[in-house]
Amino acid sequence: MTELSTMILERIRDVPDYPRPGVVFKDITPLLADPVAMAAVVEELAGTLQADKIVGIEARGFILAAPVAYRAGAGFVPVRKKGKLPAATLEESYDLEYGSATIEVHRDAFAPGDRVLIVDDVLATGGTAKAAVELVERAGGEVAGFAVLMELAFLKGRERLAGVDVRSLVTV
Ligand code: AMP
Numbered sequence: 001m002t003e004l005s006t007m008i009l010e011r012i013r014d015v016p017d018y019p020r021p022g023v024v025f026k027d028i029t030p031l032l033a034d035p036v037a038m039a040a041v042v043e044e045l046a047g048t049l050q051a052d053k054i055v056g057i058e059a060r061g062f063i064l065a066a067p068v069a070y071r072a073g074a075g076f077v078p079v080r081k082k083g084k085l086p087a088a089t090l091e092e093s094y095d096l097e098y099g100s101a102t103i104e105v106h107r108d109a110f111a112p113g114d115r116v117l118i119v120d121d122v123l124a125t126g127g128t129a130k131a132a133v134e135l136v137e138r139a140g141g142e143v144a145g146f147a148v149l150m151e152l153a154f155l156k157g158r159e160r161l162a163g164v165d166v167r168s169l170v171t172v
Contacts, residue, residue, distance in 0.1 A: 046071035049145045051117035065119040092131040110141035123148045126157025
């Protein structure tokens, strides 16, 4: 185990039965509050893959993606829940355990051929990530990869992302 993975694992708190019974929520707030660990994470994510734009997925993805974009000298693009972006959007819906969700990106967020790194905090079933990949591609970006702090391997999200370069800083 590397020093970085130990630092991350020690600062992600398991919250059992949140937001509903049976789910163990991975709370990244202790990590965000630690300036040394946060700087190391941003440094690692910014060095993952070369990109012109860094996409952050609302809401916790924003917290990581914005400093990563700054560090990498890339632009930041928000992918938001439906109804939050003000200009013309593209949308993508995906299934959740109960019901479905829709995310959006601005139609003009990418220049043709922009290399795009998508960043989020946790990869679980991969539904959100897959929808974000499809949005970026439909908006004219080229997905360079998908980077997360933590991958929950038992939920097999990676399998839904065939053909995408998936990088996780820690896997549990
Ligand atoms: P999924 O679409 O199932 O891969 O879920 C990924 C999204 O839901 C990410 O944006 C995560 O922030 C959030 N998420 C899913 N499961 C968890 C969990 N156990 N702990 C924290 N966040 C989670």
